[in-house]
Amino acid sequence: MTQRVYIKTVGCQMNVLDSEMVIADLKRHGYTVVDSHEDADCVLYNTCSVREHAEEKVYSALGKIRESKKNQPDKLIGVMGCMAQKDQEIIFKRAPYVDLVVGPGQLHTIPDLLAKIRGGEGRQMAISLGRKDDKQAVVARSHETFDPLRDPTMRPTPFQAYLRIQIGCDKFCTYCVVPNTRGPEQGRRPEQIVSEARVLAEQGCREITLLGQTVNSYKYTADGTTTDMTALLEMLHEVEGIDRIKFVTNYPKDMTERLLVAVRDLPKVSPYLHVPAQSGSDEVLKRMKRGYTIADYMEMFERIERILPEAAVSSDFIVGFCGETDEDFEKSLALVERCRFKNSFIFQYSVRPGTKAAERLEDDVPREVKAERNHRLLEVQNRIAKEENAKMIGRDVEVLVEGPSKKAADADPDSPVVQMTGRTPCDRIVVFDGNRRQAGQLLDIHVDDVSSHTLIGRVKTVDVVSIGL
Ligand code: SAH
Ligand code: SF4
Secondary structure: OOOEEEEEEOOOHHHHHHHHHHHHHHHHOOOEEOOOHHHOOEEEEEEOOOOHHHHHHHHHHHHHHHHHHHHOOOOEEEEEEHHHHHHOHHHHHHOOOOOEEEOOOOHHHHHHHHHHHHOOOOOEEEOOOOOOOOOHHHHHHOOOOOOOOOOHHHOOOOOEEEEEOEEOOOOOOOOOOHHHHOOOOEEOOHHHHHHHHHHHHHOOOOEEEEEOOOHHHOEEEEOOEEEEHHHHHHHHHOOOOOOEEEEEOOOHHHOOHHHHHHHHHOOOEOOEEEOOOEOOOHHHHHHHOOOOOHHHHHHHHHHHHHHOOOOEEEEEEEEOOOOOOHHHHHHHHHHHHHHOOOOEEEEEOOOOOOOHHHHHOOOOOOHHHHHHHHHHHHHHHHHHHHHHHHOOOOOEEEEEEEEEOOHHHHOOOOOOOEEEEEEOOOOOEEEEEEOHHHOOOEEEEEEEEEOOOEEEEEEOOOOOOOOOO
16 A cells, blocks of 8 residues: 655755655655645654754654554654754654654665564664764765755745755864764765756756855865866856756855855856854854854955845854853844844754763853843844845846745635745845746846835836837
């Protein structure tokens, strides 16, 4: 009988991509995908370990699914992703009804392991080696990706896709669990990336977002030749059918003049740069071991302003990191005021077992102070985002239409006019009144109004003469 699988994904874009791959693989093995865990024979959670809160939510979801397993004892439950790699057997201890634990470097084993469980071999676990378990190259090999498998139906829209160019991370920021869960930094082979981009284009994809933890540090060396991020962008720019190329997340120290010039000169590459600062204070950055000072960050920022004056820059911040004083925090506020980021993702520091900060630094900023700093930084960021968006009023922007907006979900399904949503090359969200057939098109939208997060516009009326009518 066909097995039905339900997958729940939390966390970053890497996880969204991993889920797409796992589903593609399971479909090839005869599984069908269902929309609810109640209808599934197999429920998979693709998990995140970056903050404790994300993990607690998974354990609580597992607690709930246990009830449905009582009525359907054959239902298999799997935990995949970063939490699986980090907690390993602890998951079986905390949730003994879990059948499968698979780390992000072992996702290709899932169909086999599910078959083994069904065959009566008991619960299964597949995880990659720890950073200190063996030589770097051996550890790296145990963190495999199987990216060529794609499943367009699993993507949020068929004309946008993530494309992994780098796995793992070697930066070891003291707060961060990613170098442990995703293993050593490895660039994928450029030819493989380009051929995957071609497949995506053949499937109708117009926009690709290249993924890596420090994506602009991308490097691949073979036969004495090194391909860097700039060279890779030049190769991908040649792929017919792909109209837009974005890339996240950037590491400030590797935002070179050469790369920025390529972003400027390659028309398909979006002038959208997500370059997390994490803090505005040198003392905090030093304790985070980020490897740069605010002077370094500003030098990079000014390079962006000089080469790409129209670029949208966004950031991440951690508030309440170990030892962060009011003065340190004020410096993060000042950095947001100076750089006027398009948006910032703001996180309250969460101790992660296995990191240097957990071992050596005291988590001494009270919870309420973290919450208050989070709120203040967000307020400043939102005001700035709205002011920057307001500069777009009266302008025309090119939008890749993604589909009906959330608001459209409540609208009359028979109405020909619905609110549609899409993004500009600078990654700004745009809504406008349109029709469902516009999904996947690149349209010029005239901006009439804005909020902190959205531009509100209308389709620019087509100049009848210019289309020859
Ligand atoms: N590779 C990316 C970030 C990956 S994690 C980069 O270097 O920018 C995504 C974001 O989560 C980070 O940028 C950081 O702001 C936040 N983060 C990571 N570890 C955290 C922790 N222990 N507590 C709170 N936020 C954290
Ligand atoms: Fe984590 Fe730092 Fe690597 Fe980003 S660069 S994934 S924050 S260790």
